[in-house]
Amino acid sequence: MSTTKLAALAGTALKNNFTSLKRPYKLSFCITYKCQSRCLTCNIWQIKPTNELSTDEIRKFAEKNNYFKWVQLTGGEPFLRSDIVEIARAFSDSCKNLYIMTMPTNSLCSADVITKNVEEILKLGIPKVEVTVSLDGYRELHDKIRGIPGNYDRAIAIFKRLIELKSRYPNLGMVFGYTMSKFNQGQFEKTYQEVKKDIPSIRYNDFHINLAQTSENYYKNESDDIRQSSEEAVKEITYVLSKRESELGIIPTLEKAFLKNLITFAKTGKSPMKSKALDASLYLDSWGNVFPSIMWNRKIGNVRETDYSLISIWDGSEAQQVRKDVRDGREPDQWTSCEAYQTLTGNVTKLF
Numbered sequence: 001m002s003t004t005k006l007a008a009l010a011g012t013a014l015k016n017n018f019t020s021l022k023r024p025y026k027l028s029f030c031i032t033y034k035c036q037s038r039c040l041t042c043n044i045w046q047i048k049p050t051n052e053l054s055t056d057e058i059r060k061f062a063e064k065n066n067y068f069k070w071v072q073l074t075g076g077e078p079f080l081r082s083d084i085v086e087i088a089r090a091f092s093d094s095c096k097n098l099y100i101m102t103m104p105t106n107s108l109c110s111a112d113v114i115t116k117n118v119e120e121i122l123k124l125g126i127p128k129v130e131v132t133v134s135l136d137g138y139r140e141l142h143d144k145i146r147g148i149p150g151n152y153d154r155a156i157a158i159f160k161r162l163i164e165l166k167s168r169y170p171n172l173g174m175v176f177g178y179t180m181s182k183f184n185q186g187q188f189e190k191t192y193q194e195v196k197k198d199i200p201s202i203r204y205n206d207f208h209i210n211l212a213q214t215s216e217n218y219y220k221n222e223s224d225d226i227r228q229s230s231e232e233a234v235k236e237i238t239y240v241l242s243k244r245e246s247e248l249g250i251i252p253t254l255e256k257a258f259l260k261n262l263i264t265f266a267k268t269g270k271s272p273m274k275s276k277a278l279d280a281s282l283y284l285d286s287w288g289n290v291f292p293s294i295m296w297n298r299k300i301g302n303v304r305e306t307d308y309s310l311i312s313i314w315d316g317s318e319a320q321q322v323r324k325d326v327r328d329g330r331e332p333d334q335w336t337s338c339e340a341y342q343t344l345t346g347n348v349t350k351l352f
């Protein structure tokens, strides 16, 4: 069953090398903008959202758009939604070829709540469930960047609970998500060594690196000065890449290619390749607004106005115009994990 779903995902991603897709296979979905953090790199926590999509609305959306093979739930803090398992179930029930579901956490809900919800999601039978635990520095640094005393210790505690859960659910994967910014410039190795003391089995491969970026429609931090210096970013990503153990398999191959292209992006500030926005993927916010990606503030519709179906938005003239803009190189420069993986699998010749 899981092999069939993997084959369906791989087949669609490969097909996207030769042709545009009729329907997207990856959904990036911000299920809530609620967040109890106080990050220096992101302003989502300042939003006090109301009227976000309800469980019933999300269920309807999943039923009407049942072609997703990859669902990325994000936030805010996704575990602040008490119905997160029901949301996962809605996609798992409706999307028969759903292979992978991912979600981040800032570790600020209780460890019991996060672990219990992850376990319930694992029980749904989705072949791969990946949790990214945010960690931007060693103890004092992470707590300073996140603005929450004790956040580092909570992240370590959650990661340990996930390691324990993985012994019972091999379909669980977890990484630390490390966002490089001007606030933690040059501090990756010190962070790694501190984590190693707390989790001796940790490897460099267990860290996923992102560069802090700005966006109007997602991070709401378009005028903030948060980026690491280009030189320092190149140096530090190159270092992380050199420390990774080589591993076979599609995920390690993608991760390596992601990092190599992240170096290019850090050097040039330009997207390393044209994205697959509104071809393989889309970004849906918690009010039902549809965007090409989290980095592109260009709303193309709202599913509350289409009875939760994406079809008329996806096939509409605004979406066609966006696709033309991508082809003509008029999309914002970015290289984020939300967009990079489907872009890489849709450009396999650039994977190695």
Ligand code: SF4
Binding pocket: 035, 036, 037, 038, 039, 041, 042, 043, 044, 045, 075, 076, 077, 106
């Ligand atoms: S980066 Fe994550 S944890 Fe921090 S404010 Fe933004 S959504 Fe919240």
